[in-house]
Amino acid sequence: xxxxxxxxxxxxxxxxxxxxxxxxxxxxxxxxxxxxxxxxxxxxxxxxxxxxxxxxxxxxxxxxxxxxxxxxxxxxxxxxxxxxxxxxxxxxxxxxxxxxxxxxxxxxxxxxxxxxxxxxxxxxxxxxxxxxxxxxxxxxxxxxxxxxxxxxxxxxxxxxxxxxxxxxxxxxxxxxxxxxxxxxxxxxxxxxxxxxxxxxxxxxxxxxxxxxxxxxxxxxxxxxxxxxxxxxxxxxxxxxxxxxxxxxxxxxxxxxxxxxxxxxxxxxxxxxxxxxxxxxxxxxxxxxxxxxxxxxxxxxxxxxxxxxxxxxxxxxxxxxxxxxxxxxxxxxxxxxxxxxxxxxxxxxxxxx
Amino acid sequence: xxxxxxxxxxxxxxxxxxxxxxxxxxxxxxxxxxxxxxxxxxxxxxxxxxxxxxxxxxxxxxxxxxxxxxxxxxxxxxxxxxxxxxxxxxxxxxxxxxxxxxxxxxxxxxxxxxxxxxxxxxxxxxxxxxxxxxxxxxxxxxxxxxxxxxxxxxxxxxxxxxxxxxxxxxxxxxxxxxxxxxxxxxxxxxxxxxxxxxxxxxxxxxxxxxxxxxxxxxxxxxxxxxxxxxxxxx
Numbered sequence: 001x002x003x004x005x006x007x008x009x010x011x012x013x014x015x016x017x018x019x020x021x022x023x024x025x026x027x028x029x030x031x032x033x034x035x036x037x038x039x040x041x042x043x044x045x046x047x048x049x050x051x052x053x054x055x056x057x058x059x060x061x062x063x064x065x066x067x068x069x070x071x072x073x074x075x076x077x078x079x080x081x082x083x084x085x086x087x088x089x090x091x092x093x094x095x096x097x098x099x100x101x102x103x104x105x106x107x108x109x110x111x112x113x114x115x116x117x118x119x120x121x122x123x124x125x126x127x128x129x130x131x132x133x134x135x136x137x138x139x140x141x142x143x144x145x146x147x148x149x150x151x152x153x154x155x156x157x158x159x160x161x162x163x164x165x166x167x168x169x170x171x172x173x174x175x176x177x178x179x180x181x182x183x184x185x186x187x188x189x190x191x192x193x194x195x196x197x198x199x200x201x202x203x204x205x206x207x208x209x210x211x212x213x214x215x216x217x218x219x220x221x222x223x224x225x226x227x228x229x230x231x232x233x234x235x236x237x238x239x240x241x242x243x244x245x246x247x248x249x250x251x252x253x254x255x256x257x258x259x260x261x262x263x264x265x266x267x268x269x270x271x272x273x274x275x276x277x278x279x280x281x282x283x284x285x286x287x288x289x290x291x292x293x294x295x296x297x298x299x300x301x302x303x304x305x306x307x308x309x310x311x312x313x314x315x316x317x318x319x320x321x322x323x324x325x326x327x328x329x330x331x332x333x334x335x336x337x338x339x340x341x342x343x344x345x346x347x348x349x350x351x352x
Numbered sequence: 353x354x355x356x357x358x359x360x361x362x363x364x365x366x367x368x369x370x371x372x373x374x375x376x377x378x379x380x381x382x383x384x385x386x387x388x389x390x391x392x393x394x395x396x397x398x399x400x401x402x403x404x405x406x407x408x409x410x411x412x413x414x415x416x417x418x419x420x421x422x423x424x425x426x427x428x429x430x431x432x433x434x435x436x437x438x439x440x441x442x443x444x445x446x447x448x449x450x451x452x453x454x455x456x457x458x459x460x461x462x463x464x465x466x467x468x469x470x471x472x473x474x475x476x477x478x479x480x481x482x483x484x485x486x487x488x489x490x491x492x493x494x495x496x497x498x499x500x501x502x503x504x505x506x507x508x509x510x511x512x513x514x515x516x517x518x519x520x521x522x523x524x525x526x527x528x529x530x531x532x533x534x535x536x537x538x539x540x541x542x543x544x545x546x547x548x549x550x551x552x553x554x555x556x557x558x559x560x561x562x563x564x565x566x567x568x569x570x571x572x573x574x575x576x577x578x579x580x581x582x583x584x585x586x
Contacts, residue, residue, distance in 0.1 A: 070441055072434035074519045077372035079425040081517035083360070084380035087387045172516045175585055223398045230353060230391055234422060241421040247519060256444060293519030295445060 078244035082286035094229035116150035124157030134158040153195030160187035160310035172288035186347035236283035243282035269301035277309035284310035300348035307344035354392030367579035439537035514582035
């Protein structure tokens with residue numbers, strides 16, 4: 001998770017100097033991946049399997065099989081379709097990291113929870129970025145004095161209802177304008193409900209301060225921008241690939257009769273897609289394309305997929321535990337999951 | 353990133369992207385490819401300049417392990433050579449059945465011989481046109497051969513309706529009669545056909561039996577499939 005740290009904090013050598021802040025701890029998860037001196041390691045790793053594959057291409061008959069080729073078409077098409085939106089998203093998140101300070105966000109969000117919760121939700125709308133970016137922002141809002149409930153609302157709303165996400169949803173479902181509206185309403189509703197719940201029942205004792213922002217004015221702006229954008233892209237892109245793999249594989253491996261049976265049972269479809277959303281951890285800028293790739297499922301069950309994914313999935317749970325502490329994650333995660341599913345089903349019934 | 357951008361650029365130049373996504377994604381893809389290449393270059397330049405400034409940048413984060421998955425689509429592209437959706441895909445999803453369409457349809461001008469029509473429009477007109485405008489005209493359709501066990505009298509002309517990307521493709525199908533021979537799956541053909549009106553109105557049939565049929569007037573095999581093989585819903 002070092003990457004999400006550096007996403008918004010100024011990138012810097014791995015040795016931070018504020019020990020004791022737990023956001024520092026997250027850094028260790030991935031330390032083994034970038035040993036010092038591994039700078040040129042990346043391209044080599046990338047090229048090797050490509051060369052091997054090219055050499056073996058004619059020998060591996062199964063690569064020419066109809067199902068394998070169809071699978072690869074489905075897989076690659078989801079990746080290609082989502083890519084421009086990912087690039088747009090990470091470009092904007094890079095610009096925000098360079099030009100928008102958390103002070104500014106904090107000045108806009110009111111202090112009183114009753115006002116702060118909905119306005120934080122709306123602030124989420126204005127800040128495009130995927131969920132991995134919004135976790136550190138929310139952490140810094142808390143440490144800067146924003147009511148925790150408002151920061152949580154922002155955390156839930158930002159990745160789900162920002163303009164990039166809504167546009168990509170509209171592109172993925174060109175004939176279903178109502179789905180875009182439903183996604184907006186259901187996600188906003190879920191964020192406000194969870195924020196209000198948190199404002200009422202907690203005195204934020206569980207929420208650890210998430211470390212200070214370090215403004216590194218010396219850092220070259222270009223470098224900061226490219227670092228943030230490229231790291232966001234690598235992170236979000238990686239999870240997108242996982243989602244595309246799963247969607248393509250589901251279409252081909254699972255027998256059509258099973259897929260149809262699950263899809264035609266509404267309750268089962270909702271539960272399966274909600275679980276998938278959590279497991280796949282697809283970036284919110286790309287998840288609509290994966291949902292569009294599951295045409296057997298009803299719109300409502302796909303709405304559940306789109307509402308649950310941005311607020312709760314495996315990578316977010318890991319980020320929550322890292323930024324806000326395990327006790328918080330244990331309480332927060334189940335509540336958010338249930339609220340998101342219920343909100344999506346209810347809104348789906350009304351709008352779709 | 354540079355690799356991803358370069359690969360994407362190649363797909364755009366060769367037109368191969370049309371197998372995966374709609375044609376209207378061309379410009380967004382061009383911009384994305386340019387941005388990826390630019391990011392890649394700036395990253396290289398910036399880190400190169402910094403390495404000469406401060407020798408101590410080697411330890412900085414190079415992104416999470418999951419990021420390496422980004423290489424997977426590139427790997428698949430070079431090793432598997434994906435194709436456009438075809439007969440294998442038609443077998444996976446229920447074919448399109450026109451749900452509703454607005455009357456009146458625009459009149460058909462058949463004065464110049466066979467009327468070129470999208471398969472989607474053909475299906476919609478066949479099912480819903482109260483004027484039955486298809487009855488008197490020969491229509492030119494383009495699509496793939498799919499041999500279908502439910503329709504052994506000929507083959508099923510198939511074109512895919514893709515709203516967003518190939519993963520959401522739905523087959524558009526017309527059962528062709530009098531095709532004059534056997535054809536292999538996935539052969540690309542241009543067929544001049546006449547609609548065969550059903551014995552009872554489609555709307556009186558159960559929805560999974562509403563198959564639209566046409567009689568072949570003339571049939572031409574096309575050696576290469578189009579670069580933009582899909583129809584879009586609008």
